[in-house]
Amino acid sequence: MKALTLELGGNQLTLLAERGLWWAAQETLILADLHLGKTAILRRAGIPVPEGPDELTLQRIDQLIQKLNPQRLLLLGDVIHGSLQQHAELIARLSAWRATHAKLTFEAIVGNHDRHRAVIESVIDWRAPQTTEAGLIFCHEPPANVLSAPWLGGHWHPMAKLRAGIDTLRLPVFSLEPTQGLVLPAFGEFTGGMDLSQCKGRQRFAVANDRVIAID
Amino acid sequence: MTKPQETLQPLEKWFAEQGWVPAGFQRQAWQAYLDGQSGLIHSATGSGKSLAAWGGPLLSGLTTPGSGLRVLWITPLRALANDTVSSLSAAARGLGLNWRIEKRTGDTPGSIRNKQRTHPPETLVTTPESLSLLLSYRHAEKRFGHLDAVIVDEWHELLGSKRGVQLELCLARLRQLAPGLKIWGLSATLGNLEQARDALLGQQAQPGQLITGPARKNLKITAALPQANARFPWAGHLGTHLLEPVLSYLEDAYSSLLFTNTRAQAEIWFESILKARMDWLETLGLHHGSIDRGLREQIEQGLRQGDFRCVVATSSLDLGVDFSPVDRVIQIGSPKGIARLAQRAGRCGHQPDGMSQILCVPTHALELLEIAAARRAWQAGHIEARPALRNCLDVLAQHLVSLASGDGFDAQATFDEVRSTHAFAQLDPAAWQWTLDFITHGGEVLSAYPDFQRVVKGIDGRYRIATRTLANRHRMSIGTITSDAAIAVKYQSGGHIGTVEERFIARLRPGDRFLFAGLSLELIRVRELVAYVKRSRASRQAVPHWQGGRLPLSSALADEMLELLAEYTAGRCKEPEILAISPLLELQNRWSKLPQPGCLLVERTDSREGQHLFIFPFAGRLAHEGLASLLAWRLGQQSAGTFSLAANDYGLEILSNELPELDETLLRNLLSPDHLAEDLLASLNAGELVRRQFRDIARVAGLIFQGHPGKGKSARQLQASSGLMFDTLQRYDPDHRLLDQAAREVLESTLEVSRIQQTLIELSQARIIMEKPERFSPFAFPLWAERQRNRVSTESWAERVAAMVARLEKAADKT
Structure with missing residues (x-):
């Protein structure tokens, strides 16, 4: 795995090819946009998408925890996709999964999809929409303007279309924004994405298989 | 057995009052209808096909009065519904039949739809999608049980597409709801008419009729040739280098239709003509599928009244009634098929000599070869076939959910019903079971779709939709024509201009300019599937590139092209188009x-x-x-x-x-x-x-x-x-x-x-x-x-x- 390290507000942050961020100094693993329960909500609404992506998302978190041994997991919003009221099995599964990482602190910034977070209150400690820590602001939606400190966010599910020679590929990206912040790619399996084009002051880092590469 | 002379009499009388004489094929169709038969009528545009199909139901309306919905008239384009209603009404009135003839399409207001439900008109003019929608409501038997006939207009347009398959399924349902139902189709000439008939009628007791109208109209196909020695582009897709000859051709005409193959091409031609002839502003129209429907209807009305010098159009105007004031038709680029060319040429009114004329404007040199080949193929009577589709499980799934949203369905009876269509005649029980599982469990029973709900099997064994919300959502998605998510284009100040594909808007940023509906617009912002714009005065703009609409060259045309090249090589070719590009062909011969x-x-x-x-x-x-x-x-x-x-x-x-x-x-x-x-x-x-x-x-x-x-x-x-x-x-x-x-x-x-x-x-x-x-x-x-x-x-x-x-x-x- 070839990772890439950035400095933001005096903090060293490692962009992981697994679509997450490793904050070594704080022993914190940062992930954005899991959208757990999305396939279940779609099925309930009559859209036949198979079960499976959630489990893979959790497995991929397990692998990262094993590899990095963090003290804390920090989620940048949209942990769940919507109301899980009618999906008791999923809530039970999340609680059980949480229990396998008993020593770990679980924190999450509230995202726009997390309105119905009450049902997983016991799994995660929710934090305010813009939380400051060690000179960084953690948020879900990237702010429109510069904040008092550099920020980290998600929400956009950023992707980039790349063209090299005669080949084109669409890859998830981390995006360092002109507004002094970093947008993380969506971590969840069933999330899709939004193309983020090149623009002045933006620097994108694409996740290509097992490495992260600057593309601007 | 009735005596033909007696029963056809009211129609003969009305025809005579109009100073018309019924054509042989019209009498044949009326009689076949009165004999209880179904069938397909094919003939050239403007030959009286509609009356051939409409006469039968009118005659039986006169002899067997009754209330409720008697005839469904299916039209592929809702834009045609208004014209159809008025021409059907005129004939009904002429025969003294006091029928209500109404349309029902996606834009029919709710109050009228309600009235149509409680007091159904005798005849309803509608689209395949609206028919599907009607079948997704309850009490279908009450609504359709008295139906005598379904008439499908422009069946060739539906055949070969999933809309056609959707209609086949709906017709199978109607055959069950209304025993003795007669189904008639109207079609332009196709290479596979028998299949077209079989697909329309499905399995039925007796083989359907195939009634042939008068021979095709004379059609003169000419090409706009470049000036002698003029360099002709080797590649390209706009053809605007021939703007001058086209303008002078338009000037000589009273009213013209200028067809392009893509919407982008239409936008560019509209703009180019306007730039060259600013004084035509009031009499120049633009018509394509993304333009606001109200605007399109105004243009169609104007064409009928002779208000336009020229309307630039795409296939959106391929169908429908003739525009009698139109005396010239121009085709930009190759028509790619002979049937399509003939159909477009047929849009113009009938000249006294019965000759239709179409001027083809090549967008690049080799298209001249295609135009010459099209003329040859037309003269030889080579018309393309349009094969019917089979086993489209996506359409079947949608249809079953529609039925489940209405009265629900019984699996075995519906399996038989579905297999009575041409499209699903070979549907095997495993594929049927999979489709049932797909709408009830999400997929195969053993695979993982927990909590899925859409259609449920009741204790009575009938399949019904799980919730009303699901039924409503399903009704919103009925149809088979898909496109990129459509973005509505609106003025910031209000006012709908049309719709454009998301992919195009996604490429633009606020402040960017683009050409749309003949207007130069500036994008302000995009919110919730609406692009807000304002007028722009800039001269350089992007042109939306729409998906679809690019047909491949038909085999019939391709074969003719190779034949022409062989004749050219042998020094026998006299076609003016080929001679015009002979320098290019010589070069090809020298280099390769x-x-x-x-x-x-x-x-x-x-x-x-x-x-x-x-x-x-x-x-x-x-x-x-x-x-x-x-x-x-x-x-x-x-x-x-x-x-x-x-x-x-x-x-x-x-x-x-x-x-x-x-x-x-x-x-x-x-x-x-x-x-x-x-x-x-x-x-x-x-x-x-x-x-x-x-x-x-x-x-x-x-x-x-x-x-x-x-x-x-x-x-x-x-x-x-x-x-x-x-x-x-x-x-x-x-x-x-x-x-x-x-x-x-x-x-x-x-x-x-x-x-x-x-x-x-x-x-x-x-x-x-x-x-x-x-x-x-x-x-x-x-x-x-x-x-x-x-x-x-x-x-x-x-x-x-x-x-x-x-x-x-x-x-x-x-x-």
């Missing part, structure tokens, strides 16, 4: 060779881009796309590499950094018809075609839910892209039949596998001519110039990523 029947021309040229292989099988763009991907894949079996592919109607291009030396043996191996389907599918695994095809299927089958233009975000939470859905199904439910269907559709429709097969068999007999021109030849150049990049790689995804990473890092090192 001219394509000929029975020969396959292969050219190999090196450029800075890499090594190009050009092959010219003349099998149409779709088949060439498939062939290109097949050849690239087979080449890749010998040495891995990434290929860039291009295809047009004449040939294909394969570009790679390094191509192996190709001798005749190797080429023949590459072009072998053996293992075609397997190799083609294997080549597609690396391609994006199946994934792209899945978009439409996913929408039709209800796997993805699209919001509606201009309607809030209530459904936002339920949105997932078809690509994501495709990947998820491939991973967690690889045996999903809709994935198979996507592959099959790509083979059959997107790549025309049968045409590829045919081509390869022919090529195995053909002589191979290998040329190595130093530069791109006149036939190769259009491929190079209009390359639609379509990557097919035999490297795995990981290898491609690695290669891309290496290139990116190399590029990064330089900076």
